[in-house]
Amino acid sequence: CMHRNDNLYLEQFAIDICNHFMTTFCQVAYVKAYVQEVPWQRLHEDGVPHIHSFICVPDGIRFCEAEQCRNGPLMVFAGIKDLKLMKTTQSGFEGFYKNEHTTLPERHDRILCGELFCKWSYGECKDFDFNCIWKKIRECILEAFAGPPDCGEYSPSYQKTVNCIQMFVLSRVSQVSSFLLMMFYFSNSEC
Ligand SMILES: O=c1[nH]c(=O)c2[nH]c(=O)[nH]c2[nH]1
Numbered sequence: 001c002m003h004r005n006d007n008l009y010l011e012q013f014a015i016d017i018c019n020h021f022m023t024t025f026c027q028v029a030y031v032k033a034y035v036q037e038v039p040w041q042r043l044h045e046d047g048v049p050h051i052h053s054f055i056c057v058p059d060g061i062r063f064c065e066a067e068q069c070r071n072g073p074l075m076v077f078a079g080i081k082d083l084k085l086m087k088t089t090q091s092g093f094e095g096f097y098k099n100e101h102t103t104l105p106e107r108h109d110r111i112l113c114g115e116l117f118c119k120w121s122y123g124e125c126k127d128f129d130f131n132c133i134w135k136k137i138r139e140c141i142l143e144a145f146a147g148p149p150d151c152g153e154y155s156p157s158y159q160k161t162v163n164c165i166q167m168f169v170l171s172r173v174s175q176v177s178s179f180l181l182m183m184f185y186f187s188n189s190e191c
Helices: 010-024 130-146 158-172
Strands: 030-036 040-045 048-056 061-069 074-087 112-121 178-186
Touching: 010 030, 010 061, 010 074, 010 130, 074 130, 112 130, 112 158, 130 158, 158 178
Parallel strands: none
Antiparallel strands: 030 061, 040 048, 061 074, 074 112, 112 178
């Protein structure tokens, strides 16, 4: 059980586990440590923090991985999973390739709803402020998905939106050396 504390990184915990197994057992050839946060938030009543009660708010689960082969570099990855997002308007599906088999009509106003999974790598560096970078990437994802709060932004397809998010994150966060983003798209009846 880890407490949310700005000096404590999930990533550091995963790195420590890798180091522990590599240095303690000489027969170990490969270690991979996966750590994920459970998003408990303390309950508040009229602004007063509750002494013992919490609520689980899974609005994007933080996880990380540290991986090492003996004599190889220690690789660190982090990510967000189970992040459900929806746009109630300003979304369509248009401009896709069509031939004689195409039955799907173009749409210019629909609900876009999906679950995002993303994972990025930090390369070999271990001296980043992992908490700050994770928060920044989450903010970039939300900003690129939604657009400005007062007017939003039109999405011509979820593929285009996924691409915009990827470009936005890579342009804003230089510490990321690779970035994978997948969106599991829900049709309207599953939203
Ligand atoms: O944004 C979309 N991309 C698709 O590839 C697709 N396919 C589909 O049926 N609806 C949608 N919407």
